[in-house]
Structure formats: structure tokens, C-alpha cells
Amino acid sequence: xxxxxxxxxxxxxxxxxxxxxxxxxxxxxxxxxxxxxxxxxxxxxxxxxxxxxxxxxxxxxxxxxxxxxxxxxxxxxxxxxxxxxxxxxxxxxxxxxxxxxxxxxxxxxxxxxxxxxxxxxxxxxxxxxxxxxxxxxxxxxxxxxxxxxxxxxxxxxxxxxxxxxxxxxxxxxxxxxxxxxxxxxxxxxxxxxxxxxxxxxxxxxxxxxxxxxxxxxxxxxxxxxxxxxxxxxxxxxxxxxxxxxxxxxxxxxxxxxxxxxxxxxxxxxxxxxxxxxxxxxxxxxxxxxxxxxxxxxxxxxxxxxxxxxxxxxxxxxxxxxxxxxxxxxxxxxxxxxxxxxxxxxxxxxxxxxxxxxxxxxxxxxxxxxxxxxxxxxxxxxxxxxxxxxxxxxxxxxxxxxxxxxxxxxxxxxxxxxxxxxxxxxxxxxxxxxxxxxxxxxxxxxxxxxxxxxxxxxxxxxxxxxxxxxxxxxxx
Numbered sequence: 001x002x003x004x005x006x007x008x009x010x011x012x013x014x015x016x017x018x019x020x021x022x023x024x025x026x027x028x029x030x031x032x033x034x035x036x037x038x039x040x041x042x043x044x045x046x047x048x049x050x051x052x053x054x055x056x057x058x059x060x061x062x063x064x065x066x067x068x069x070x071x072x073x074x075x076x077x078x079x080x081x082x083x084x085x086x087x088x089x090x091x092x093x094x095x096x097x098x099x100x101x102x103x104x105x106x107x108x109x110x111x112x113x114x115x116x117x118x119x120x121x122x123x124x125x126x127x128x129x130x131x132x133x134x135x136x137x138x139x140x141x142x143x144x145x146x147x148x149x150x151x152x153x154x155x156x157x158x159x160x161x162x163x164x165x166x167x168x169x170x171x172x173x174x175x176x177x178x179x180x181x182x183x184x185x186x187x188x189x190x191x192x193x194x195x196x197x198x199x200x201x202x203x204x205x206x207x208x209x210x211x212x213x214x215x216x217x218x219x220x221x222x223x224x225x226x227x228x229x230x231x232x233x234x235x236x237x238x239x240x241x242x243x244x245x246x247x248x249x250x251x252x253x254x255x256x257x258x259x260x261x262x263x264x265x266x267x268x269x270x271x272x273x274x275x276x277x278x279x280x281x282x283x284x285x286x287x288x289x290x291x292x293x294x295x296x297x298x299x300x301x302x303x304x305x306x307x308x309x310x311x312x313x314x315x316x317x318x319x320x321x322x323x324x325x326x327x328x329x330x331x332x333x334x335x336x337x338x339x340x341x342x343x344x345x346x347x348x349x350x351x352x353x354x355x356x357x358x359x360x361x362x363x364x365x366x367x368x369x370x371x372x373x374x375x376x377x378x379x380x381x382x383x384x385x386x387x388x389x390x391x392x393x394x395x396x397x398x399x400x401x402x403x404x405x406x407x408x409x410x411x412x413x414x415x416x417x418x419x420x421x422x423x424x425x426x427x428x429x430x431x432x433x434x435x436x437x438x439x440x441x442x443x444x445x446x447x448x449x450x451x452x453x454x455x456x457x458x459x460x461x462x463x464x465x466x467x468x469x470x471x472x473x474x475x
Contacts, residue, residue: 004069005415006077006196007215007408008056010124011208012102012230015055017063017194018408019074022421024432026403027069030062038098042475043105046098052081052124053131053193060194076201076419078411079128079183083207084145086111087127089120093134099124102231103267108146108323110167121172125205129174132194132202133184140176141206141252151241151250154178154257178256179206180417180425203418205411206254209235209262214254214425215410216375216401217433224360224371226390228378232269232352234360235262236369247362254410255425261367263359267320269352270380272330275319276348280341300385302342303349308392308445309452310343312336315351316459327471331463349386353393354453360394375435377401384439392445393453400436409433 004027009016014034019027032055038046064071084102089095096118100107111121122130126138140154148166150157154176157163163170177183183202191198205211209227218225218237225235235251237260242250251260268275277295288298316331332344339347364371373396380386381400391398403409413428415421422428 002069002073003421004067004074005412005421006063006074006200007405007411007415008060008077008079008081009208009211009405009407009411010052010056010081010128011407012082015052015059016405016408017056017059018405018412019063019067020409020412020432022416022431024403024409024412024434026405028063028066029405029408030059030064030066032056032058032062037101037103045101045103047085047101048098050095052099052128056128057193060196064195071197074197074200075421076203076415077186077196078203078205078211078413078415078418079125079132080205080208080211080407080411081124081128081142083123083142083209085124087122087124088115088118089122089127089130090117091119093120093130095127099127103320105323110146110165112167113169113172119172120174121168122174126174129183129202132186132190134187135184136174137183138174138176139179139183139204139206141179141204141210141254143176144207144251148173149176151243151252154252177204179204179254180256180414182418201415201419203415205414206252208407209233210252210254210260211410211414212377212407213237213260213410214413214429215403215406215408215433216377217429217435218375219426219429221367221369222372224364224374224394226356226360226374226376228270228352228376228380228386230269230271231265231267232356233262233265234356234363235260236363236367236371237261238367242367245366247359247366254414261363263356263363265359266317266352266355267322269317270378272317272319273345273348273352273380276345296383299342299345300383303346304385306342306346308350308442308448310347310350311338313339313343313347314452314456314459315344315347316456316463317348317351317355318460325464327467328460328464329467329470331459333459346385346389349389350393350449350452353389354449354456357393357449358453358457371396373397373399375399375401377406379404387437387439388442391439391441393449395441395443395446395450397441398439400438402434402436
């Protein structure tokens with residue numbers, strides 16, 4: 001009998017439900033965009049109503065409508081969700097209030113138990129596990145941030161003083177398991193909501209970045225994975241729980257008791273690319289459609305003809321200010337009349353690559369490693385221009401992940417291991433992950449980008465006084 005696995009990838013912008021075969025081939029997929037965040041006041045960023053669960057239901061039903069096989073041949077589902085969220089649940093497992101986004105200031109502060117109705121405090125994955133299985137169980141590998149967890153063991157800390165610092169009563173927390181362990185089985189109610197078979201085993205994964213890394217096959221310290229999402233960062237992997245790093249932070253990997261080292265990143269990274277595309281408006285969309293293209297196709301084609309360095313145009317990607325510098329704003333510097341829309345677009349892409357390069361090389365130096373290649377993941381990796389820019393900036397080959405939805409594949413890999421279809425994570429990755437196209441660096445462009453990187457290093461220090469002053473006027 002053919003066996004199929006489902007990977008659920010609940011990301012920051014959409015929920016995707018993908019059916020894979022045992023070799024990691026995509027059989028079909030359903031996708032549902034998330035609704036815009038609710039931001040009723042500064043610092044508050046919430047997912048409206050029950051958007052995470054609703055979007056997974058819609059995406060699952062679409063995937064199952066497209067599934068050509070027998071639903072009985074689907075043997076399990078891996079659940080991957082957005083990291084750094086906080087969900088407050090009622091006794092029946094439904095939401096006591098909207099899920100707090102990773103951008104909400106409250107998730108970076110200790111929990112305050114002000115609503116007596118709240119019976120559980122958990123992550124997005126814990127909430128969705130409760131809705132899918134009825135069990136109060138969650139993956140330990142999605143508890144980075146303000147949680148009283150022992151990062152060595154994946155269990156709640158036994159240090160009562162440390163526990164108290166986080167403000168979460170112990171009885172409100174879920175039981176934790178490791179990636180690849182079974183969280184529970186799909187209830188009849190969840191099956192009706194999703195269209196998935198009742199009783200299906202639901203397997204733990206990790207946080208979305210770690211699951212994406214697993215789906216890309218990241219397993220060596222000399223490879224840097226660049227994740228092109230709403231948040232863009234560079235990642236590599238290792239077995240040490242590095243707690244005193246200064247140029248990166250240690251996250252949980254999507255393998256039991258392994259770790260993912262993550263550089264500083266770009267908030268609203270690919271969001272900024274979409275922002276610029278949307279600024280061009282309906283006229284640009286219609287013009288592209290007349291050529292049978294998307295606006296992104298037209299922008300990539302035009303920007304590919306712009307020389308490396310965008311004729312001096314430099315973008316600083318602070319479209320969402322960091323919490324320690326709330327006055328900061330994004331900048332586009334260097335206009336002199338030569339540049340047009342394609343220069344701006346290329347400059348944004350170059351800023352992404354150069355920013356990740358700076359943070360990634362800082363991380364490599366602290367880890368004592370050197371990258372021999374990059375893997376670029378996410379929707380932006382479909383662009384040959386983006387891939388070439390990353391190869392040229394880093395000066396090493398840039399590989400595209402063969403499966404666009406790497407987090408979905410990573411979730412399916414966890415399910416394959418948890419259900420015994422594969423004896424180990426290494427075996428599952430070897431069988432299910434394949435590399436995509438590789439892009440070799442242009443030496444001349446690399447030399448130019450090295451010089452440009454040096455020029456960009458102190459831009460923030462020079463613009464901060466201006467933005468501090470304007471912050472008093474405009475916030």
C-alpha cells in the first residue's frame with residue numbers, strides 16, 4: 001500500500017497543508033492566507049478571532065479535495081506552527097482571547113495572569129495540538145522565548161525562583177515532548193473541521209524556522225540556511241547548547257536535543273519586498289498580466305538588468321523597528337537621478353542579502369566555522385535574481401531547496417520518523433530531501449559587494465540621530 005504523510009505549515013502569512021509521499025514528493029497542497037493582524041494600539045499585534053485554526057481547516061479541506069488517493073493511505077500528520085506566539089486557552093481548549101503574534105510586545109515580557117477564565121498558557125503549536133487531538137501536549141522545541149523551560153532537557157525548569165520570573169503558574173502549562181513523538185490522534189471534531197481522517201496520529205515537530213531547516217536538509221556547520229520569510233535570518237546547526245553567544249542565539253532544532261544557531265535577522269524582510277510590489281498598484285499588475293507575467297516577474301527581469309550595487313542606491317531594512325530602538329525607520333539612500341523602480345527593487349534584495357551576510361559571518365566567526373555553501377529557502381528562492389544576489393554577496397554557491405514548502409516537508413519528515421516509516425532523522429532526510437538548482441558567484445560582483453558591505457556598516461549610527469529627533473514628532 002502506498003503511504004502518504006501530511007505536513008502542516010502554519011506560517012506568519014498563510015497556512016499550508018501539503019500531502020507528501022514517502023519519498024518527499026508533493027502530491028497536492030491546500031493554502032489559505034491569514035487575515036491581517038489586529039493592531040488596536042502600539043505594541044499589540046494579534047491574530048484576529050480564531051484565524052490560525054480556521055485557516056488550517058480551510059487549507060486542509062482544499063488539500064484533501066485535491067488528493068487523488070485513498071484517504072486510508074494517509075498515515076500521519078506533522079504539525080508545524082509559527083514560533084514565539086502565546087495562546088491563552090479556556091478549559092475546553094478554545095481561545096480565551098486572540099493569539100498573540102511574535103511581534104506583540106507582551107510575548108517578550110513575563111505572563112500576567114489577569115483573566116481567571118484562562119486554564120492554559122501555551123504556544124501556537126500547543127493550541128493547535130489541543131484543537132486537533134484534545135490533549136494538552138506540545139513540542140518542547142517551540143518554547144524559545146519567555147517560557148520556564150530547561151533548554152538542556154526540554155522539560156519545565158525545577159528552579160522555582162526561575163519559574164516565578166516568567167509569571168506562568170505551573171498548572172497552566174502543557175506536557176512537553178520531543179520532535180518526532182506522537183502528540184495525540186485527530187478527534188472526530190477536528191476531522192470534521194479539516195477533512196482529514198479521524199484518528200490520524202499527529203506528530204510533534206518544532207518551531208517553524210527549525211522545521212524549515214530540517215526540510216532543507218540542513219545538517220552541517222559549514223552550511224548556512226537563509227530563510228526568506230516575513231522574518232529573514234541565517235541558520236546553521238550543531239549539538240551544543242550555546243548559552244553565552246553574543247553574535248547569534250541558540251534555538252531548538254527539529255531533532256531531539258539538537259540545536260539551531262540563528263543569526264540576527266531582518267524583521268519584515270520579504271514583507272518589504274511585497275510592500276514595494278504593492279506600491280506599484282493595479283496598473284503595474286495589469287501591464288504584467290498582458291505579458292502573461294506577475295509583477296514579481298517583471299520586477300525580477302528589470303532588476304536583473306540593473307548593475308550590482310544598484311548604481312549606489314542603498315536600502316536599510318528597518319521597516320519594523322527593533323524593540324531596543326523603537327525610533328528606527330527604514331531608509332533608501334543614494335538617489336541621484338539614475339535610478340528607477342528596478343533599482344529600488346534590486347536595492348531591497350541586495351539589502352536583504354548584505355544584512356544576512358553581515359550577521360551570518362559574525363555568527364560563523366563566533367562558532368569557529370566557515371561556510372562553503374548557502375541554501376536559500378522560502379518563496380523568494382523561486383527568483384533566479386535573488387539566488388544570484390545571495391551567491392554574489394557571500395561569494396559561495398547558493399542552492400535552492402527543491403521543495404518550495406520546506407517547513408511542510410520538515411513536518412512530514414518528523415511524521416515519518418515518529419511513525420516508524422524511517423528509522424532515523426538522518427535516514428528520513430536522505431530519502432526525502434533533494435537539492436535544487438545551484439548558483440555560482442560572480443567574482444567581480446562579489447568584490448563589489450564586499451566593498452559595499454563595508455560602506456553600509458555604519459549607516460544606522462549616522463541615521464539614528466535623525467530618526468530619534470523625528471520620532472518625537474511622528475512616533
